[in-house]
Amino acid sequence: MLKRSLGEKIFNIFNLLGMLIFTVIIVVPVLFVFRNSFELSETSTATLRLWPEQFSLVFYGMVIKDESVYRPLMNSVFVTIVGTPLTLLVNALGAYTMSKRELPGKNFFAYYMVIIPMLIGGGTIPGFLLIRALGMIDTLWAIIIPGLASGWNMTLIRNYYWSIPNELTESARIDGASEMTIFVKIILPLSKPVLSALGLLTGIGLWNTFYAAMIYIRTPSKWTFPVKIRETVVKNEGNDKLWEEMMIAAGLDPSELLINQAGLGGAMMVVSMLPILIVYPFLQKYFAGGIMVGSVKG
Amino acid sequence: MIYLMIVPGLILYYIFRYVTMPGIMIAFQEFTTGGFKYWCGFENFDKLFGLRAFWQAFRNTWVFIGLEYLFIKPSPIILALLLNEVRIMWFKKTVQTLSTLPNFLTWVVVSGIFIQLLSPSTGYVNAIIALLGGERIYFLGQAQIFPWLLTVIRVWRGVGYSSIIYLAALGGVDPELYEAAVIDGASRWKQTMYVTLPGIKNTIVVLLVFSFSGIMGGLFEPVFTLTDGNSLLDETAMVLDVYIYNTGIRQGKFSMSTTTGLFNSIISTILMLSANFASKYLTEDGRTII
Numbered sequence: 001m002l003k004r005s006l007g008e009k010i011f012n013i014f015n016l017l018g019m020l021i022f023t024v025i026i027v028v029p030v031l032f033v034f035r036n037s038f039e040l041s042e043t044s045t046a047t048l049r050l051w052p053e054q055f056s057l058v059f060y061g062m063v064i065k066d067e068s069v070y071r072p073l074m075n076s077v078f079v080t081i082v083g084t085p086l087t088l089l090v091n092a093l094g095a096y097t098m099s100k101r102e103l104p105g106k107n108f109f110a111y112y113m114v115i116i117p118m119l120i121g122g123g124t125i126p127g128f129l130l131i132r133a134l135g136m137i138d139t140l141w142a143i144i145i146p147g148l149a150s151g152w153n154m155t156l157i158r159n160y161y162w163s164i165p166n167e168l169t170e171s172a173r174i175d176g177a178s179e180m181t182i183f184v185k186i187i188l189p190l191s192k193p194v195l196s197a198l199g200l201l202t203g204i205g206l207w208n209t210f211y212a213a214m215i216y217i218r219t220p221s222k223w224t225f226p227v228k229i230r231e232t233v234v235k236n237e238g239n240d241k242l243w244e245e246m247m248i249a250a251g252l253d254p255s256e257l258l259i260n261q262a263g264l265g266g267a268m269m270v271v272s273m274l275p276i277l278i279v280y281p282f283l284q285k286y287f288a289g290g291i292m293v294g295s296v297k298g
Numbered sequence: 299m300i301y302l303m304i305v306p307g308l309i310l311y312y313i314f315r316y317v318t319m320p321g322i323m324i325a326f327q328e329f330t331t332g333g334f335k336y337w338c339g340f341e342n343f344d345k346l347f348g349l350r351a352f353w354q355a356f357r358n359t360w361v362f363i364g365l366e367y368l369f370i371k372p373s374p375i376i377l378a379l380l381l382n383e384v385r386i387m388w389f390k391k392t393v394q395t396l397s398t399l400p401n402f403l404t405w406v407v408v409s410g411i412f413i414q415l416l417s418p419s420t421g422y423v424n425a426i427i428a429l430l431g432g433e434r435i436y437f438l439g440q441a442q443i444f445p446w447l448l449t450v451i452r453v454w455r456g457v458g459y460s461s462i463i464y465l466a467a468l469g470g471v472d473p474e475l476y477e478a479a480v481i482d483g484a485s486r487w488k489q490t491m492y493v494t495l496p497g498i499k500n501t502i503v504v505l506l507v508f509s510f511s512g513i514m515g516g517l518f519e520p521v522f523t524l525t526d527g528n529s530l531l532d533e534t535a536m537v538l539d540v541y542i543y544n545t546g547i548r549q550g551k552f553s554m555s556t557t558t559g560l561f562n563s564i565i566s567t568i569l570m571l572s573a574n575f576a577s578k579y580l581t582e583d584g585r586t587i588i
Contacts, residue, residue, distance in 0.1 A: 008486055015383055019393050022377075026397050026454065029411045032422045036414055048425055094307035097300055109304065117315045118511065119567065123559035124542055125552045126321020130314070149310035179300050208404030210519055215547055226406035233410040234526045262414050269407045276402050283402070284395060 030273070036266030042258040058250050059267035065250070068220060069228060069268065075140055076207055076225035083144040084203040088195055090148045095157035096183050113151030124215065131216055142216035143209050143224065153198055160194040161187060197286040200279050207275060225272055233265035324556040331550040342557040352558065355541040358445075358534055362517055365449045371509070373453045374460035375502065379490060381461065382468045394465075397458025408455050409523035413438065416447075438524070441533040448520060448535075463505070464498060471497035503580045510570040514562040515539055538562055 031050045040056035047053075063069050098109050122130075127146070136142040164187065172182050188195075213224040220228075243261055244254045252259065325342055328335040346352050377397070384390040400408060415422050416437040424434045437447060475493045484492065518539035525531045538558060546555025578586050 005485070011486065012383070012385075015380055016386070016389070019380065019384060019389070023393050023396050026400065026458070028422070029415050029454075030400075032415055033411050036420075042420070048422070048429065090306050090310065094304040097304035100300060103300065113307065113311055117311070120319050120322070121315070121563065122318030122321035123556055123563070125324060125546045125556045125559070126318040127314075128547065129321065129552075130318050145310070146314040149307040149314075151311070154307065179303075183303070204402050208402075208406075210404055210406050210523070214522075214543070226404045229410060230406045230523055230526070233406075233413055260420070262417065262420050265410060266414065269410050272407050273403060277399075280399060280402070284398075 033266045033269050036260065036262045037270045039260045039263060039266075040257070042260045056263075058252065059263040060271075062246065062250055062264055063267055063271055066246075069232070069264075071221045072223040072225045072228035073271065075222060076209070079140055079143050079209060079224060080203050080206045083148070083206045084199055086144065087148050087150070087153070087202045088199050091150055091153040091198070092157055092188065092191065092195060093183075094149065095154040095161060096179075096187060098154055098158045099161040110151075110155070113149075113154060117151065128215055137216055138218050138222055139216075140222065143212045144206070146212075147205075153202075156198065157191065157194055160191055164190050193286065196282070200283050200286075204276055204279070207272075225268075229265065229268045229272060232268055322556065322560055324553055325560045327553060329553045329556070331552065338553075342553050343561070346554060346557050346561070351536070352541065354533070355536045355538045359514060359517065359537045359539075361445055361534070362448070362537060363513060365445055366452070369449050370452050370456065371506070373457045375464050375498075377457050378461040378464035378468055379494065381465060382494070383486070394458065394462075398462065399458070400455045401459035403455070405455075405519035405523045408451065409520070412447075412451050412524070438528075439530060441531050441535070444525075444531050444534045448524065451524070452520060464501065467498040467501040468494065500581055503577050507570065507573045507577050510573045511566055513569055514566045518543060 028050070035050050035052055037059055038055050038057070039052040040054040040058060063073065094109075094113075097103070098106060100106065131137055131142045131146070136145070168186055168190070169182050172186055177185070208226060209224045210226040210230070213227050217223055217227070243259060246264070247254045247257075247259055326337060326339060328338045328341075381390055381393060384393070403411075414420070416424070418424055418434045418436045423437070428434060437443065471494060475497070476489060479489050479493050516539075517537045521535055521537055521540050522543070525535045528535075542555050542558050542562070545551045545558065574586050578584055
C-alpha cells in the first residue's frame with residue numbers, strides 16, 4: 001500500500017498533537033464554568049483545578065429559589081415549548097404547497113418568502129414599531145410570533161418532500177384521499193428526519209433568544225433566561241452587598257465564608273447549556289445525514 | 299385547498315416582513331417616539347455623517363470585518379483540511395463533535411464563559427499567568443486588545459460548526475484524483491495544494507458570496523454581551539449594530555437609528571452584488587452564484 005515518508009509521519013504526529021490541543025482549548029472553558037458552578041468558596045478559584053474544592057449545590061438552589069432567576073428560566077422554557085411546534089406546523093404546511101411543482105404561482109412563493117425579504121428589510125425600529133402597534137411589547141409573543149414563518153425552513157422542508165417517492169401519494173389519491181389526509185397520514189410521518197432536525201435547531205434558537213428580548217421586553221420578570229444570565233454574570237461579581245443578601249437568603253453565613261461570586265453565573269450558564277448538551281447527540285445524527293448541509297449557510 | 303396550507307405562512311410574512319418594509323422611509327423623516335413629524339429628505343444622513351460617534355462605529359465595524367475575513371472565515375477551512383488528514387476515525391469524530399458544540403450556545407453564555415475565564419482575580423487564564431510568574435491582566439478592560447479577543451472567541455465558537463460544510467465538500471473530491479497524484483509522486487502537501495483546494499474552491503466561493511449579505515451585521519450579540527456597554531471599550535468595541543440599538547431602542551432616536559440601519563444594508567447589498575459579479579471569474583463554469 002501507501003509508503004509513508006518520514007516527513008509525512010512527522011506531520012501526522014504534529015497534526016494529531018495540534019488537534020488535541022485545539023480540542024482542549026474548546027473544552028476547558030466549558031469545564032471551567034462547570035467547576036465554578038459547583039465551587040462554593042472563593043479560595044480555590046485561582047487554581048488550575050477543574051473540579052471543585054468545596055463541592056456545593058447552593059448556586060443551583062439559588063436558581064430555583066430566587067424568583068428573579070427562576071421566572072426568566074420559565075419564560076425561556078415557555079417560549080421554546082410553545083414556539084417550536086408552532087414553527088414546525090406553519091413551515092411544514094407551507095412547504096407542502098410549495099412542493100407542488102405543477103401548481104400555478106409556485107415561483108411567487110419563492111420570491112415572496114425568500115428573495116424579496118432578503119433584499120429589503122425594515123430594520124430594528126420599524127420592527128419595534130410594529131410590535132408596539134400590535135400590543136405585543138413586553139409579552140413573550142413578541143419573541144415567538146414574528147419568527148414563526150421562515151422561507152428558508154419551508155424551502156428545506158419542501159426539498160425533503162420532493163425526495164418522497166410520488167407513488168406513495170398517488171395511490172392514496174386514487175383511493176380518494178384529500179390533500180390534507182395525504183399530508184397528515186403520509187407526508188408528515190415520512191418527513192420525521194427533516195422535521196426533527198429543524199425542530200431541534202428552532203428549539204435551540206428560541207431557548208437562546210437574546211436580541212429580540214432586549215428589544216421587545218422591558219420588565220425583568222418577562223425576560224428570557226439569557227438576558228438574566230448576562231445581567232448576573234456581569235453585574236453580580238464584585239457586588240459584595242448584594243452577595244451578602246443572597247448568601248443570607250441561601251442560608252449561608254457571610255462572615256464565615258468568602259463565597260465564589262462566579263458561582264451563580266456559572267450555575268445559570270450550566271442550566272442554559274444542559275438542554276443543548278442533552279439534544280446534541282440527536283443533532284449530530286442529522287449532520288451525518290447531510291440534511292443540514294443546505295442550512296449551514298445561515 | 300392546497301393553497302390554504304401556505305396561508306398562515308403568507309400572512310405571517312406579510313405582517314412581519316412586508317408591513318415593516320415602508321418603515322425604511324423613517325430614515326427620510328423626522329420620526330420621534332411620539333411618531334411621524336415631517337419629511338426631511340436627506341437631513342438625517344447629513345446629521346449622521348457629521349457625528350464622530352458614527353464614524354467611530356463605522357471604522358470599528360470595518361476593523362471587525364477585516365479580522366473576520368483574515369482569520370474567522372479561513373479558520374474552518376484550515377481545520378477541515380487538518381482534520382481531513384487525521385486517519386484515526388474515532389479521534390477525528392471526537393474532535394468534530396466537541397468543536398461543533400459551542401456554536402449552539404447563546405452568545406450570552408459564550409461571553410459569560412470568557413468573562414469568567416479571563417477574570418483578573420478568579421479566571422483560569424490569569425491563574426496560568428500568575429503560576430508562570432506573570433502580571434495578572436484585565437483582558438476585558440483594554441480597548442486595544444478587544445478586537446483580537448473577540449476574534450479569538452468568535453473562532454472558538456464557530457470554527458467547528460463552519461468546518462462541517464468544508465469537510466462535506468472534501469469528502470466529495472474524487473478519490474481517483476488523489477490516486478493519480480500519488481502515482482505522479484505528489485506529496486501530501488502537493489495533494490492538498492493541487493487536488494484538495496481546487497476541489498473545494500466552488501464551496502469556498504459560494505459561501506464567501508453569501509457571507510457578504512450579512513457583512514455589516516452579526517456583531518450585536520458578541521459585542522454587546524461581552525462589553526456590557528463598558529464605555530472604556532467604546533473606542534474599539536462600538537460597532538454599527540450596537541450603535542443602532544443604543545440610538546434607537548435605548549435613546550429613542552428612531553430616525554437616526556433607522557438611517558444607520560439603511561446605510562448598513564445599502565453597503566451590504568452593494569458588496570454582495572459586487573461579490574456575486576466577481577464570482578463569475580472564480581468559479582469553473584464562469585457563472586455567477588445567484
